[in-house]
Amino acid sequence: MKFYITTPIYYVNGAPHIGHAYTTVAADVLARWKRLEGHEVFFLTGTDEHGQKVEKAAAAAGLDPQSFTDRVAAQFREMTAWMGASNDDFIRTTEPRHKRACAALWERLSERGEIYLGEYEGWYAVRDEAFYAESELLTGTDGARFAPTGAPVEWVGEPSFFFRLSAWQDRLLAFYDAHPDFIQPTSRRNEVVSFVSAGLTDLSISRTSFRWGVPVPGHPEHVMYVWLDALTNYITAAGYPEEAAPRWQFWPANLHLVGKDIIRFHAVYWPAFLMAAGLAPPRRVFANGWWTVEGEKMSKSLGNVIDPHDLVSRYGLDPVRYFLLREIPFGNDGSISHRAIITRMNVELANDLGNLAQRSLSLLARHCAAALPARSPPTEDDEALAAAAAALPSRVAGALDRVAFSEALEEVWKVIRAANAYIDHQAPWALRRTDPPRMAAVLRVLADALRFIATVLQPFMPASMARMLDQLGVPVDARDLAALAAPLPPGTALPAPEAVFPRFVEDAA
RNA sequence: GGCGGCGUAGCUCAGCGGUAGAGCAGGGGAAUCAUAAUCCCUUGGUCGGGGGUUCAAAUCCCUCCGCCGCUACCA
Numbered sequence: 205m206k207f208y209i210t211t212p213i214y215y216v217n218g219a220p221h222i223g224h225a226y227t228t229v230a231a232d233v234l235a236r237w238k239r240l241e242g243h244e245v246f247f248l249t250g251t252d253e254h255g256q257k258v259e260k261a262a263a264a265a266g267l268d269p270q271s272f273t274d275r276v277a278a279q280f281r282e283m284t285a286w287m288g289a290s291n292d293d294f295i296r297t298t299e300p301r302h303k304r305a306c307a308a309l310w311e312r313l314s315e316r317g318e319i320y321l322g323e324y325e326g327w328y329a330v331r332d333e334a335f336y337a338e339s340e341l342l343t344g345t346d347g348a349r350f351a352p353t354g355a356p357v358e359w360v361g362e363p364s365f366f367f368r369l370s371a372w373q374d375r376l377l378a379f380y381d382a383h384p385d386f387i388q389p390t391s392r393r394n395e396v397v398s399f400v401s402a403g404l405t406d407l408s409i410s411r412t413s414f415r416w417g418v419p420v421p422g423h424p425e426h427v428m429y430v431w432l433d434a435l436t437n438y439i440t441a442a443g444y445p446e447e448a449a450p451r452w453q454f455w456p457a458n459l460h461l462v463g464k465d466i467i468r469f470h471a472v473y474w475p476a477f478l479m480a481a482g483l484a485p486p487r488r489v490f491a492n493g494w495w496t497v498e499g500e501k502m503s504k505s506l507g508n509v510i511d512p513h514d515l516v517s518r519y520g521l522d523p524v525r526y527f528l529l530r531e532i533p534f535g536n537d538g539s540i541s542h543r544a545i546i547t548r549m550n551v552e553l554a555n556d557l558g559n560l561a562q563r564s565l566s567l568l569a570r571h572c573a574a575a576l577p578a579r580s581p582p583t584e585d586d587e588a589l590a591a592a593a594a595a596l597p598s599r600v601a602g603a604l605d606r607v608a609f610s611e612a613l614e615e616v617w618k619v620i621r622a623a624n625a626y627i628d629h630q631a632p633w634a635l636r637r638t639d640p641p642r643m644a645a646v647l648r649v650l651a652d653a654l655r656f657i658a659t660v661l662q663p664f665m666p667a668s669m670a671r672m673l674d675q676l677g678v679p680v681d682a683r684d685l686a687a688l689a690a691p692l693p694p695g696t697a698l699p700a701p702e703a704v705f706p707r708f709v710e711d712a713a
Numbered sequence: 714g715g716c717g718g719c720g721u722a723g724c725u726c727a728g729c730g731g732u733a734g735a736g737c738a739g740g741g742g743a744a745u746c747a748u749a750a751u752c753c754c755u756u757g758g759u760c761g762g763g764g765g766u767u768c769a770a771a772u773c774c775c776u777c778c779g780c781c782g783c784u785a786c787c788a
Contacts, residue, residue, distance in 0.1 A: 562750085567746055614735090
């Protein structure tokens with residue numbers, strides 16, 4: 205089975221922040237999980253580099269747009285690397301392959317009569333890349349007009365090509381109706397449906413007022429609307445317009461992860477463009493929320509911006525990945541704080557999981573000659589823990605299919621807590637004197653449970669779980685879900701255990 | 714203004730018609746294999762206010778209050 209997942213392509217008018225890192229990590233976990241399940245995965249991320257806003261930002265930085273975007277795009281590429289993303293491709297909308305795909309899509313829409321030339325006049329906010337109705341504008345104290353977002357607006361009048369979006373209203377509603385899970389979470393779906401139901405107007409999809417964009421075929425004085433350009437990236441990377449390209453088999457994408465601010469572009473315009481071009485719309489769009497800092501909006505003026513790179517250097521990559529997906533239900537807004545990260549790290553990673561592995565493994569190292577004992581006929585308690593662990597792959601799969609990362613992790617932690625209770629109740633350290641064979645049996649049950657736990661946690665914390673699986677003696681080629689069906693042979697050598705998740709000790713300063 | 718969501722233990726939240734739940738935080742105890750980690754027990758809520766339906770409501774309906782999202786309008 206093929207699985208195609210994307211992050212948004214990130215707009216290069218600013219440096220990567222926690223929101224970008226968040227969506228990237230979420231997509232990465234799903235990509236890694238699907239690979240673990242044995243799917244053929246295509247995981248795409250990249251940068252959105254056109255538009256007047258970038259053109260102006262480049263000018264302000266004293267650079268030409270290409271040099272400017274080269275520089276910022278590199279920062280995003282680095283961000284994906286230090287967040288541990290396993291993306292299969294990194295697309296930039298300034299690449300030739302993308303301009304080719306945009307031109308091809310445009311021509312196809314044009315041939316099908318979905319595009320016409322008209323005149324656009326209106327208040328335009330460069331910062332938002334959007335037009336606003338007169339009635340939406342706010343007036344500042346000096347009489348200047350502003351968009352509802354606070355962005356300055358200017359009156360723009362220019363010839364423009366239009367996409368017949370209004371003609372797609374009914375078909376979009378029918379599509380949402382036929383695919384109830386297309387937009388998630390449900391609250392976003394309701395918003396989109398009510399937006400479309402309220403009526404759609406044709407969409408202006410070209411500009412003549414600036415140059416930094418993909419030229420419209422046959423009309424070089426026009427560049428394409430940035431969102432038509434940007435959304436096309438998802439099919440560019442799949443090989444469009446070469447529908448014979450191997451990657452084209454990945455289309456339609458299984459899941460577009462997006463921030464909640466861009467749900468409309470992905471859930472309304474994008475399926476409309478695709479259907480109008482005779483292409484299949486994506487299967488699902490999931491909008492995640494925003495992070496706040498101690499409940500306050502993150503902003504430069506408040507001075508409370510949390511830089512994901514700082515978090516990673518301070519706490520380590522895996523704890524940060526874990527925190528981001530564990531702390532809140534995906535789709536909700538969430539609050540981030542050093543206190544909250546440290547609590548999760550110490551309580552759940554160090555105490556619950558890290559210490560469970562360490563206490564089990566050190567008993568194995570010391571009293572079982574550093575080798576995996578044979579399995580014994582299970583007692584009722586053994587059976588209960590083994591069954592809970594064995595159920596993890598399907599439970600985690602169920603949660604992740606709903607993009608419910610925190611639920612998936614909660615399922616794993618239920619088993620970790622059960623394993624801690626099990627080791628306490630069985631007390632293998634006492635059995636060492638009274639019943640050594642039973643001690644070995646108990647430690648084997650724990651090692652097997654830990655293998656399930658570490659295996660399903662790999663997508664969340666790849667490096668840490670690799671170390672844990674090393675310590676459990678699991679061969680590198682036996683770490684996917686299918687391999688769990690075969691127990692490790694008794695006598696498997698176990699390397700000396702070393703703490704995987706040390707407690708985080710705060711500086712006295 | 715319209716549509717939608719939310720308001721449950723100190724904190725974050727689950728439950729969504731049938732004797733109030735989890736994690737964290739707080740209190741007591743056990744254990745000592747382990748990263749002073751773990752395990753067991755426990756304190757704590759008139760489920761935003763009021764009204765209604767029902768044998769039975771946190772759960773359904775109405776209304777009010779407070780937050781939030783989308784959207785519209787401001788003649």
